[in-house]
Amino acid sequence: MTMSKESGPAAEIAIEIRELHKYFGKLEVLKGIDFTVNRGEVVCVIGPSGSGKSTLLRCVNLLEEPTSGKIFVSGNEVTDPNANIDKIRRSIGMVFQQFNLFPHLSVLNNLTIAQRRVLHRSKAAAEKVALQNLEIVGLADKVHAYPAQLSGGQQQRAAIARSLSMGPDLMLFDEPTSALDPELVGDVLAVMRKLATDGMTMMVVTHEMSFARDVADRVIFMDGGVVVEQGQPADVLGNPQHERTKTFLSRVL
Ligand code: ADP
C-alpha cells in the first residue's frame, strides 16, 4: 500500500476549515474553528457582534490571512502558500453589508466590468450573462440605471447579480441586509432564498433568524471566536443546548 500525503477533502465538500486561528496583533479573534460546508448546503452563521463571524468569512477567501490552520475551497487549499489565490477567489462570490457598486457605472457596466477584465469575456457575452442575472434578482428594468438611482435593496440585489455573473461555485454573505431599511430586507432575502433553492452553496452571516430557520440546512452559533454549537436550525434556534446560545437567542428572537 502506498502512503498518501495528508489528503484534501472529498469533492462534495465545498469548504473545509481545520483548526483555524486568527490573531490581530495579540488579540485572538478565531480560536480554533473546524467545520465543513457541503456542496449545495446553506450554512447560516449567527452570533453576537465581535464574535469573529466576519473574520471567519474573510479568511475563506483570504481577505484576511489566517494565522494558522487550513482552509480548503472546492478541494484546493487556499492556505497553501503556492495556491493560485486569484483563481480560487474567482470561484467565490462575496456580498457585503455595504453594496460596493461602482457609483460612476451603470448597473449593466457594474455587472460586466469584472467579467470582461478578469474572465476576458466579450462585451456581448458579458452583457448576456449580466442580463440573465439581473432577471434572476428582479432588476431587468434597471439595467441602464446608476446605483444612486436605486434603493438600497435594489443596490444589494445588483451586487448579488454582479457576484453571480462571475459564475461562482459558492457565495459568502456578510450581513447582506443589515444596512437596509426594514421594508427592503424581504426582497433581498427572497433572492437569497431562490439561490439556495437552485442549489447554490452559501455561507451567510445574518441576524435574520427567520431566514436562518427557513432556509439554512445548518446553523452555526459563534461566540468569542469559537463555534459554540451547530446543527439543524430547528435544534439550534428552537432547542439550544448551551447557555451562551440561549442568552444570544433571547436577545434577538
Ligand atoms: P463579527 O463579524 O462577529 O462582529 P469580527 O470578525 O468583525 O466580528 O471581529 C471580531 C473581533 O476582531 C472584534 O474584536 C474586532 O474588533 C476584531 N477585529 C476585526 N477586524 C480587525 C482588524 N482588521 N484589526 C484588528 N482587530 C480586528
Ligand code: MG
Ligand atoms: Mg461582522
